[in-house]
Amino acid sequence: MARLFYRIVQHNPPTADDFISNEAIGKPPRDREVTDPELHRGISAYGRKDDAIATQRRFPVLGGFLAELALPDDDPEITLRSTSRHGSHYTIWGVPEAFVRRGQSVLPCEPDGG
Secondary structure (H helix, E strand, O other), X not given: OEEEEEEXXXXXXXXXXXXXXXXXXXXXXXXXXXXXXXXXXXXXXXXXXXXXXXXXXXXXXXXXXXXXXXXXXXXOOOEEEEOOOOOOEEEEEOOHHHHHHOEEEXXXXXXXOO
């Protein structure tokens, strides 16, 4: 059975560039990525759409769309781990093209209040 996850992306439709880790693009580790380097190698996604929208509103530079991804529990190309102290944040690992293939839909993010 597949679960839905939401990734904030720049493009509609999403491209492989929307699913590249901070490590792969050369950003230095920050926060928990310093003590847990595996987090730096993964990408962020949310198990609840509302949590993804809240993050996008706080950090609109991340992108103006949500990519809805269907990820089976037994997916051989993708692994995931809950990485939120509260909420529905996950870190997900896999090659960018695998995420593109699992895209279900793209939702535009409304400006705050809309």
